[in-house]
Amino acid sequence: MNYQAPLNDMQFVLLDVLGVGNLSQFDKYTDASPELIVTILDEMGKFSAEVLHPINKAGDQQGCQYDPETHVVTTPEGFKAAYKQFVEAGWTALDAPVEWGGQGLPHVLKFVVDEMVCSTNLSLGMYPGLTHGAISALHAHGADELKETYLAKLVSGEWSGTMCLTEPQCGTDLGLIRTRATPQDDGTYLIEGTKIWITGGEHDLADNIVHLVLAKLPGAPDTTKGISLFLVPKVLPDSGERNPVYCGGLEHKMGIKGSATCVMNFESARGWLVGEANDGMRAMFTMMNEARLMVGMQGLGIAEMAYQESLGFARERLQGRALTGAANPDGPADPIIVHPDVRRMLMRQKVLNEGMRALALFTGHQLDLSVAHPDATVREEADDLVQLLTPVVKAFLTDEGFNNANVGLQVLGGAGFTTDWPLEQLVRDCRIARIYEGTNGIQALDLVGRKLGMAGGRLVVRLFALLKAWAGAESAPYADQLTSSIQALEHATGWIAEQGIPDPDQAAAAASPYLRLVALVMLAYLWSRMAATAQEKLDRGEGNEAMLNGKLVSARYYFEKLLPEAEWLLRDITSGKESMMAMQEEYWAA
Template sequence: MAQYNPPLRDMQFLMHEVFNVAGELQALPAHKDIDADTINAVLEEGGKFASQVIFPLNRSGDEEGCTLNKETHEVTPPKGFKEAYKQYVEGGWPSLSCDPAFGGQGLPVTVNQCIYEMLNSANQAWTMYPGLSHGAYEALHAHGTDEQKKTYLPKLTSGEWTGTMCLTEPHCGTDLGLLRTKAEPQADGTYKITGQKIFISAGEHNMTPNIVHLVLARLPDAPSGSKGISLFVVPKFQVNADGSLGKRNGIFCAGLEEKMGIHGNATAQLVLENAVGTLVGQPNKGLAAMFVMMNAARLGVGNQGLGLTEVAYQNAVAYAKDRIQMRALSGPKAPDKPADPIIVHPDVRKMLLTARAYAEGGRALSMWTSLQLDKEIASDDEDVRKESADLVALITPIVKAFLTDNAWISTSHCMQVYGGHGFIKEWGMEQYVRDARINMIYEGTNTIQSLDLLGRKVLGDNGAKLKKFGKIVTEFVEAEGTNEAMQEFVNPLADLGEKVVKLTTEIGMKAFGNQDEVGAAAVDYLRVAGHLVMGYFWARMAKVALEKQGSGDPFYTAKLATARFYFAKLLPETASLIRTARAGLKPLMEMDEALF
């Protein structure tokens, strides 16, 4: 039977011992009154909701899935989902980090992201309903008109309504410049929108009385390609001037996707037939407005991968301690039993420690990125805002791609720990593998994230953003240069930093001759960069654990052991990745297409 225990101790370790989150936040005017006790209390209550309310619905939701009534176009989510959402709203969770001007509690993004990690561990499919709403809130908060903000933000903040992002069409996924949905201007300033959208997560359900769809479409005179895309807000039910719901809008669910995982979430095919919408932002500038939501979603998807890594690890450890199979090669470890627990076997340990290292390292990466986002949003120092914005821009594709790739690796390892039992539904592990697979695909495939990182964020500004993070790493390495106990962590980190600089320069020079060299190296490059970033955070965690290990708290002993495993067994994959990145374009392109 699956289990989940919120990792509060590890979150508190990062918050209060590694990153000094309360102190960092107190320097921001909006959060000057925050303190560690408040943060801890919120996390504890969020953990209770995740583990006690939505975790019990995870397996049943996966087995039941969503049901579409083709006559009414209404979707019913799995049993218990609607009641859990009502409890979520009553607890005030949707408003946690929203603007107080619209009914929000104004708490930091850093805290909100920790809550979402626990929700994703407990039930990713359920969490996508409120998770996408927050992205819609962000886009309207940044680009909506005063009237749109007044109409929609209080309802999204409270959770009374949910939101979606409607981008993909049957013929157009990543390449949004190909989209065909049309928006015809009306005399009253609204638009009638016609087209088809697919793969719309939480696109239809009966958990709330209204759904706020953000839809990309083309105006009649729009230029071709991505420069001709506009963004519109299209509610499921039109909203009257007094805020009450009017008639049903022309946006309907025509079908639900039959998926590999996340069965509890309604992944909808939506048809728009003269649906009434209003323009968000400027005409033909829709992608800029939607990118606010897309970037929030990319950080959110990384968090989904992190959540699944954590819960898969917890269950695999529990199984490995209980399951007995064979004897250790060095002799019996449980002589009172007919065989040893499988946790004594080296390769089982390797699989478990891989998941643990990626969970704890991913948590540090996610939390630090959220803290930079808080600074970008709330600092009164323009230089701090700019610095933080650049770091968030650089790290976002790494959070999305590296953490979700690691989740696929980790959940697969954890299923392997179960042996044959992992492949059947009874133990629940195979669901985590299935659910984890989508996170590498949506919100921009991980290849797209890699191209974004290398092409835009690194080579696009001649390495300026990369140098900013490199400076952080260098200062840490130099500060610990005379600390003998830290050499096993800072030496490989410094070495990798130098190699990343050299690799970046080499790829950049090749790209002058052929831009496809970027595409050939990008995926390997992102994974190398991911290890540089995660290695830095593991070194920081190791430093604190070294300082505290004399306390006798086994937490620090375990943290050090995991750090040593990461540097010995996981970071070294960068050597082969650098080599394959350097192999370049030729091995990929020299075969004639006809020979495939």
């Protein structure tokens, strides 16, 4: 089926629930009027449906092609033309810095653009997505000379960017990297080593590829405190010569086959230091945190496309009769959407997708407040929420993005298991999102091990203040259920603080269910807010009546059917590590 961007829901969350249109009151975002926001959503909705979606299946079937003699990678048919249209339309510059040719619009608008791109062509969206992260890292940490040389062309999309971290012997534990950087008399460095799983490491979409590479200087500690970040271009801008950094092959993947995932060999390639020596992880985390939010949008984007496909199928596929009487008496059977079990699957997709969208856009809005609000206290509060929720957005949206794609395949039954229908590709494409940019288990450890204790616990204290303030308001729908879930989260947080400090294994064992509990409580908070806003608009006779009534039904479903999971998550957390860690080595395969 053709993709239909969920514009009504996006506008409802952005403008009615979150009040993103108010960002235009701040000096940084004066152009971001509600009218412009609607226009941007409309235009990307059309672009995604008309340009990106039609070439998605071909991208999966053809994949990228590698020539071992020339080290050249060719992207699938149609990708080059679509990428050209994407950059010429200015999508790479949407929220990029104005001084380097960007439009300087709110970050939250890129979130919704990312969702639509990922719904329709996740593989193609990877190329500009990583470039955006490179722009942010270079803008925050690069020397003026590097910014002047590279940023404008990266912002325009004329050049693309990568993030080179992983090596054959190390992924999460980056202290084990072996790539070396040797200082030269002219202030540059010679980079030698091999990186793997590099998205967009080599391709034919852009004139140059700018690699941001983690490496170690001579004498640096063999830990993460000895890592530096270097900019290594494919083509040297001053001379136009080819830098000796080459693709050594493509990874053979189960999904996102139109995205060139490369082995990259740095053979004494010239590079420039970004930021301070031995401070590369801090600089790289600017890019990684942004990438984690983008990956969350990948999960949501795939989940939305899977929902649209399965809903369309369920409305048309005739099988059996409704148990309460024929719903299609003039036909040979009823559409399967009448059957409660199919409804259960579709409702789970719809309600979680809309809740996840609200969570992502709430986080994006906080990101904009953290950089644009004139009040320093508000900026700090917003930044605290972004720091706390980034691992939640990444992990929960990709977990449930994959689950919802899988549920969508189940709705299609046998058809879903064939390549004649798009669900099997969506399932394959989405699976990687739970792994890269830090596995979801790593996100949970980051939340519990770093974020809960950050600034003396200030981040989570502010989260509870936000949640309780809304739950205590007279206008809050489902206030009792929301309050109960907040209390469960408080209990879990206190248990982790009490048990995890003397025994870190207790905190680690609780980390993944705790992250999920945070996500479910956040969705409860946002579904309560969405229900309140929908009822207010209905009472005033405003808006899309069908959508608003659908919001009320969806909120009820969330609180009745999905939020109760919080109860057993609390039991999981507080049961501790014992049964998990009690398995002796000789028991595993006995």
